[in-house]
Amino acid sequence: MKDELHTGDEQDDVLKAVGQLPQSIExxxxxxxxxxxxxxxxxxxxRRGLQMGWTLALAAGxxxxxxxxxxxxxxxKGSGSSTTGNLTAQATSPATxxxxxxxxxxxxxxxxxVRQASLGGYAMLGPEYEQARAQLLIGLAERLxxxxxxxxxxxxxxxxxxxRALGELNAALQLAPNDTLLRELxxxxxxxxxxxxxxxxxxxxxxPSRSQS
Amino acid sequence: xxxxxxxxxxxxxxxxxxxxxxxxAFEQIYRAYSGKVYGLCLRLTREASxxxxxxxxxxxxxxxxxxxxxxxxxxxxxxxxxxxxxSLARGRKGHLEVVPPPQDDAGEEREPSVLMDATPPxxxxxxxxxxxxxxxxVLVLYGIYGYTHEEAASMLGIAVGTCKAQLHRAxxxxxxxxxx
Numbered sequence: 001m002k003d004e005l006h007t008g009d010e011q012d013d014v015l016k017a018v019g020q021l022p023q024s025i026e027x028x029x030x031x032x033x034x035x036x037x038x039x040x041x042x043x044x045x046x047r048r049g050l051q052m053g054w055t056l057a058l059a060a061g062x063x064x065x066x067x068x069x070x071x072x073x074x075x076x077k078g079s080g081s082s083t084t085g086n087l088t089a090q091a092t093s094p095a096t097x098x099x100x101x102x103x104x105x106x107x108x109x110x111x112x113x114v115r116q117a118s119l120g121g122y123a124m125l126g127p128e129y130e131q132a133r134a135q136l137l138i139g140l141a142e143r144l145x146x147x148x149x150x151x152x153x154x155x156x157x158x159x160x161x162x163x164r165a166l167g168e169l170n171a172a173l174q175l176a177p178n179d180t181l182l183r184e185l186x187x188x189x190x191x192x193x194x195x196x197x198x199x200x201x202x203x204x205x206x207x208p209s210r211s212q213s
Numbered sequence: 214x215x216x217x218x219x220x221x222x223x224x225x226x227x228x229x230x231x232x233x234x235x236x237x238a239f240e241q242i243y244r245a246y247s248g249k250v251y252g253l254c255l256r257l258t259r260e261a262s263x264x265x266x267x268x269x270x271x272x273x274x275x276x277x278x279x280x281x282x283x284x285x286x287x288x289x290x291x292x293x294x295x296x297x298x299x300s301l302a303r304g305r306k307g308h309l310e311v312v313p314p315p316q317d318d319a320g321e322e323r324e325p326s327v328l329m330d331a332t333p334p335x336x337x338x339x340x341x342x343x344x345x346x347x348x349x350x351v352l353v354l355y356g357i358y359g360y361t362h363e364e365a366a367s368m369l370g371i372a373v374g375t376c377k378a379q380l381h382r383a384x385x386x387x388x389x390x391x392x393x
Contacts, residue, residue: 012384014384015384018337018352019357019359022252023252039276
């Protein structure tokens with residue numbers, strides 16, 4: 001934007017006349033009081049949003065605790081372990097819930113690395129969780145194969161969408177590591193992925209595999 | 214828009230403070246730019262009450278999106294972009310249709326009524342007001358606010374060629390009306 005006429009327009013009387021018009025016209029009344037009152041309405045909403053954000057993040061963290069335990073149970077079922085009951089009880093013990101950012105299933109025997117599930121830093125999963133998730137994903141193809149084609153496509157589409165979102169959120173968090181909203185969204189997205197995987201696990205368990213049928 | 218160095222420093226301070234939620238700093242921005250924002254909205258919408266609404270929308274949107282203002286353009290330009298969007302959005306919703314271009318019974322455009330604030334020189338301002346919408350938008354951005362064709366086209370969401378054609382049309386119509 002410039003204040004003078006455009007080059008070459010000096011000879012144009014019409015544009016010259018137009019260019020002499022004032023850019024600024026004051027409103028007939030002061031609009032600031034109305035704007036300020038509308039901003040007042042925005043600020044509490046923003047604060048509420050922030051508080052809700054932490055509440056949601058905490059709830060999502062607790063949700064991950066429960067879902068992590070559920071996942072561990074699912075993995076145990078998949079591996080044919082008979083310690084599911086013990087695992088469930090231990091995964092919801094006070095020692096675990098005291099750390100909402102982590103989901104820990106106590107280790108025992110050869111399935112220890114599978115049962116360990118924890119959310120580490122906000123931008124990356126803890127190694128135990130990654131391992132448990134990897135174990136779960138190994139059987140995912142087989143479980144997806146049991147689903148009806150339409151359902152399977154839905155699940156795959158949702159999983160792809162969730163993973164794309166996780167990638168974008170992690171990339172954004174590298175640029176803004178302290179962004180509360182991004183951290184909350186990431187936690188929620190992990191939560192969504194866990195929920196989806198757990199649902200697939202549960203549904204697939206009710207459907208006999210093709211080799212069984 | 215060229216501001217003296219000290220004014221730019223002050224403006225940057227206002228923006229930074231406003232980003233941190235300083236309402237007083239944002240009011241300074243409003244005070245500095247409300248006239249230019251309102252002037253643009255008024256010339257685009259031709260209706261004072263709609264222009265007031267668009268001006269409010271512009272500053273509320275600016276407050277919400279200050280974090281997105283990267284300083285690559287002048288603050289005034291950024292606010293004008295928001296104002297153009299607000300004004301065009303009102304037009305798309307049909308609000309502008311309630312203020313059709315003035316016409317007489319035979320369908321010919323007549324002498325424009327004064328819908329706008331009486332800002333001299335009244336004849337040129339009123340003649341601009343009577344222009345068809347597309348031509349008026351381009352003329353206002355290019356002729357009054359000094360944007361280039363590329364900038365005006367980008368703001369209005371039209372091709373640069375269309376922008377130039379609309380300006381040519383606006384100049385021709387304006388010349389006819391001012392010489393009548």
